[in-house]
Amino acid sequence: xxxxxxxxxxxxxxxxxxxxxxxxxxxxxxxxxxxxxxxxxxxxxxxxxxxxxxxxxxxxxxxxxxxxxxxxxxxxxxxxxxxxxxxxxxxxxxxxxxxxxxxxxxxxxxxxxxxxxxxxxxxxxxxxxxxxxxxxxxxxxxxxxxxxxxxxxxxxxxxxxxxxxxxxxxxxxxxxxxxxxxxxxxxxxx
Amino acid sequence: xxxxxxxxxxxxxxxxxxxxxxxxxxxxxxxxxxxxxxxxxxxxxxxxxxxxxxxxxxxxxxxxxxxxxxxxxxxxxxxxxxxxxxxxxxxxxxxxxxxxxxxxxxxxxxxxxxxxxxxxxxxxxxxxxxxxxxxxxxxxxxxxxxxxxxxxxxxxxxxxxxxxxxxxxxxxxxxxxxxxxxxxxxxxxxxxxxxxxxxxxxxxxxxxxxxxxxxxxxxxxxxxxxxxxxxxxxxxxxxxxxxxxxxxxxxxxxxxxxxxxxxxxxxxxxxxxxxxxxxxxxxxxxxxxxxxxxxxxxxxxxxxxxxxxxxxxxxxxxxxxxxxxxxxxxxxxxxxxxxxxxxxxxxxxxxxxxxxxxxxxxxxxxxxxxxxxxxxxxxxxxxxxxxxxxxxxxxxxxxxxxxxxxxxxxxxxxxxxxxxxxxxxxxxxxxxxxxxxxxxxxxxxxxxxxxxxxxxxxxxxxxxxxxxxxxxxxxxxxxxxxxxxxxxxxxxxxxxxxxxxxxxxxxxxxxxxxxxxxxxxxxxxxxxxxxxxxxxxxxxxxxxxxxxxxxxxxxxxxxxxxxxxxxxxxxxxxxxxxxxxxxxxxxxxxxxxxxxxxxxxxxxxxxxxxxxxxxxxxxxxxxxxxxxxxxxxxx
Numbered sequence: 001x002x003x004x005x006x007x008x009x010x011x012x013x014x015x016x017x018x019x020x021x022x023x024x025x026x027x028x029x030x031x032x033x034x035x036x037x038x039x040x041x042x043x044x045x046x047x048x049x050x051x052x053x054x055x056x057x058x059x060x061x062x063x064x065x066x067x068x069x070x071x072x073x074x075x076x077x078x079x080x081x082x083x084x085x086x087x088x089x090x091x092x093x094x095x096x097x098x099x100x101x102x103x104x105x106x107x108x109x110x111x112x113x114x115x116x117x118x119x120x121x122x123x124x125x126x127x128x129x130x131x132x133x134x135x136x137x138x139x140x141x142x143x144x145x146x147x148x149x150x151x152x153x154x155x156x157x158x159x160x161x162x163x164x165x166x167x168x169x170x171x172x173x174x175x176x177x178x179x180x181x182x183x184x185x186x187x188x189x190x
Numbered sequence: 191x192x193x194x195x196x197x198x199x200x201x202x203x204x205x206x207x208x209x210x211x212x213x214x215x216x217x218x219x220x221x222x223x224x225x226x227x228x229x230x231x232x233x234x235x236x237x238x239x240x241x242x243x244x245x246x247x248x249x250x251x252x253x254x255x256x257x258x259x260x261x262x263x264x265x266x267x268x269x270x271x272x273x274x275x276x277x278x279x280x281x282x283x284x285x286x287x288x289x290x291x292x293x294x295x296x297x298x299x300x301x302x303x304x305x306x307x308x309x310x311x312x313x314x315x316x317x318x319x320x321x322x323x324x325x326x327x328x329x330x331x332x333x334x335x336x337x338x339x340x341x342x343x344x345x346x347x348x349x350x351x352x353x354x355x356x357x358x359x360x361x362x363x364x365x366x367x368x369x370x371x372x373x374x375x376x377x378x379x380x381x382x383x384x385x386x387x388x389x390x391x392x393x394x395x396x397x398x399x400x401x402x403x404x405x406x407x408x409x410x411x412x413x414x415x416x417x418x419x420x421x422x423x424x425x426x427x428x429x430x431x432x433x434x435x436x437x438x439x440x441x442x443x444x445x446x447x448x449x450x451x452x453x454x455x456x457x458x459x460x461x462x463x464x465x466x467x468x469x470x471x472x473x474x475x476x477x478x479x480x481x482x483x484x485x486x487x488x489x490x491x492x493x494x495x496x497x498x499x500x501x502x503x504x505x506x507x508x509x510x511x512x513x514x515x516x517x518x519x520x521x522x523x524x525x526x527x528x529x530x531x532x533x534x535x536x537x538x539x540x541x542x543x544x545x546x547x548x549x550x551x552x553x554x555x556x557x558x559x560x561x562x563x564x565x566x567x568x569x570x571x572x573x574x575x576x577x578x579x580x581x582x583x584x585x586x587x588x589x590x591x592x593x594x595x596x597x598x599x600x601x602x603x604x605x606x607x608x609x610x611x612x613x614x615x616x617x618x619x620x621x622x623x624x625x626x627x628x629x630x631x632x633x634x635x636x637x638x639x640x641x642x643x644x645x646x647x648x649x650x651x652x653x654x655x656x657x658x659x660x661x662x663x664x665x666x667x668x669x670x671x672x673x674x675x676x677x678x679x680x681x682x683x684x685x686x687x688x689x690x691x692x693x694x695x696x697x698x699x700x701x702x703x704x705x706x707x708x709x710x711x712x713x714x715x716x717x718x719x720x721x722x723x724x725x726x727x728x729x730x731x732x733x734x735x736x737x738x739x740x741x742x743x744x745x746x747x748x749x750x751x752x753x754x755x756x757x758x759x760x761x762x763x764x765x766x767x768x769x770x771x772x773x774x775x776x777x778x779x780x781x782x783x784x785x786x787x788x789x790x791x792x793x794x795x796x797x798x799x800x801x802x803x804x805x806x807x808x809x810x811x812x813x814x815x816x817x818x819x820x821x822x823x824x825x
Binding site for chain 2: 033035075099134139
């Protein structure tokens with residue numbers, strides 16, 4: 001979740017990354033580059049994307065050019081170099097989902113959220129993925145994955161409800177966060 | 191102490207979650223990615239609640255298992271009571287979960303209408319252990335051999351999937367797991383193992399069908415060390431989920447085979463390269479590796495012998511091309527996943543330049559039964575050149591979608607109409623697509639072709655990894671070819687020109703045809719591009735990328751002709767070729783179409799027939815779907 005992710009950019013987090021690099025070095029003494037993809041996963045999991053700062057940091061730690069790290073990160077569709085919305089909507093476009101009408105569902109999400117596939121809504125709540133690969137739940141086709149929730153046998157009419165459900169969740173979380181911030185401020189004053 | 195004795199001790203100490211002969215009732219809940227999508231997590235939580243409410247928490251064991259394969263009927267809950275035939279409930283939502291606990295478990299009255307076999311076996315005694323193969327114990331065969339959807343199946347690779355708790359090594363041990371490993375360590379040399387695997391005529395299940403024994407022999411013959419064995423679990427074909435299900439349902443079967451393979455080729459390290467898109471499979475593999483290390487099955491001195499072997503995971507990052515072995519190696523080394531020319535083959539120079547043997551998940555899942563039962567047994571199943579069974583992910587427009595394991599040589603008709611129970615909605619069968627983006631579409635006339643590596647290749651498709659997508663007459667074959675080309679074009683790594691440019695140009699032609707701008711010369715263009723891409727590409731991705739185009743051109747040429755000459759899409763799929771009109775007679779002027787139209791191109795007074803402005807219409811079909819009076823005409 002984005003709201004928690006932003007709080008991650010702390011010195012302790014970066015220290016944790018350095019420790020991970022250290023461990024990877026020990027595990028794969030064969031070649032320093034071997035650590036690269038696990039490291040990118042680690043960063044992506046934390047931030048939801050791979051920020052420039054992390055690319056520079058990793059390049060320096062592994063002693064490889066920044067361009068090399070960028071090249072690898074941009075090659076794999078799992079890594080994103082752009083910030084994402086709080087929720088990523090992945091409409092599976094595997095063959096089974098496709099023949100059961102997944103394209104129409106993707107179009108419907110894009111229409112309702114007013115974004116292109118691959119885009120993020122202006123309120124940064126949703127990103128509609130344009131590179132969802134088969135999720136392997138073909139028996140339940142067509143499926144839509146939102147973060148780790150899998151919605152099965154979706155039809156275009158469900159889209160509005162799904163969007164509303166996650167919007168409400170995002171609002172609740174934002175509200176909770178603001179309340180926490182206010183409470184923090186109050187305790188500070190006292 | 192011999193390995194078999196060490197294993198016997200482990201087995202004695204094991205506390206499996208699933209008892210072989212249960213002394214009290216057991217509830218098995220299928221928990222896998224597909225089941226979770228259908229709501230299995232909620233079902234499970236509800237079952238826990240209902241058991242508590244009924245006061246049965248301490249009298250019934252609730253166990254999670256992998257996916258038994260009947261995906262379209264999920265979530266599945268199986269009830270096993272001592273001495274009785276198992277009962278499998280289908281489509282168990284929260285409501286049904288409560289009823290099952292109340293009526294069946296508490297009340298002793300099974301709910302016949304929700305059972306997969308419709309109550310056929312109620313009152314029958316628990317099935318006996320009749321067929322011991324393919325492992326020491328084959329629970330699938332014992333419990334479900336002659337029932338409906340499972341009837342024609344024969345399970346070797348999936349022998350334990352859906353039958354044991356995948357997160358418990360004790361469950362795996364109790365069904366004879368690691369017995370093949372112990373037997374090998376005690377009785378066989380590495381040459382013997384290779385001899386057995388070669389004799390079984392097992393061929394690689396990842397797609398190409400290369401003989402596994404030969405691959406092991408090549409790697410074993412290399413002198414350079416260290417050597418590595420890699421399990422290719424980068425299951426990228428859209429519409430294929432055999433490997434996911436195996437890893438989620440029975441991860442130890444793959445680990446056991448990797449240790450056996452490592453021993454055979456002389457490797458001490460194995461890696462599983464698994465897709466990042468499979469979080470549950472990753473978690474279960476991690477757990478399995480950890481438990482195997484705790485029991486001394488992985489690590490120094492495997493089962494107390496002087497052979498050492500360990501396995502670790504490497505995650506993919508969403509690149510289809512990484513299923514190709516040289517690209518997979520590049521990706522493991524932390525590079526862009528681009529293939530390189532072969533030779534040298536990975537068996538000579540693979541991971542970090544060392545001899546490396548790469549096997550697919552399903553291939554490995556077949557190894558332990560082969561070691562236990564011998565090569566003659568395995569070679570007695572299947573056809574002349576394709577031995578054993580194949581797992582297919584049956585999906586698309588078919589009633590029973592799911593995972594099936596069938597003997598080689600079965601026909602498409604048997605799979606689609608017997609196991610799959612035909613096409614839903616009373617529609618006609620049009621095509622079956624095998625082998626994903628590398629495969630081809632087979633038309634009706636191939637329904638009776640026996641499925642094996644060679645017959646499929648002759649028919650213009652390939653076995654591939656096992657995706658089998660059924661399409662009905664509402665599918666447009668030009669659209670399907672375009673779909674696969676969009677995929678391969680996007681996934682082409684860009685290294686070699688024939689693939690990078692060839693897939694893009696083919697896609698452009700198909701896009702033109704699908705919007706009604708095709709020309710007669712496009713046939714020739716496509717054929718030329720297909721030829722170049724197939725013959726000149728560096729790796730399997732490009733060499734097979736044209737297959738969907740070639741096979742649809744071959745079997746469904748008339749559809750291309752309709753798109754090009756008549757500017758029509760016979761299946762009403764290609765949007766630009768569709769026209770919508772409102773028939774004035776059935777139209778009652780309810781205004782529903784007007785409200786759903788995203789471009790406001792429908793006009794009309796209430797209770798008067800409405801009209802579509804053809805020039806503004808985007809042919810989205812929203813009005814067609816919405817109209818309750820069938821007044822919208824599509825042409």
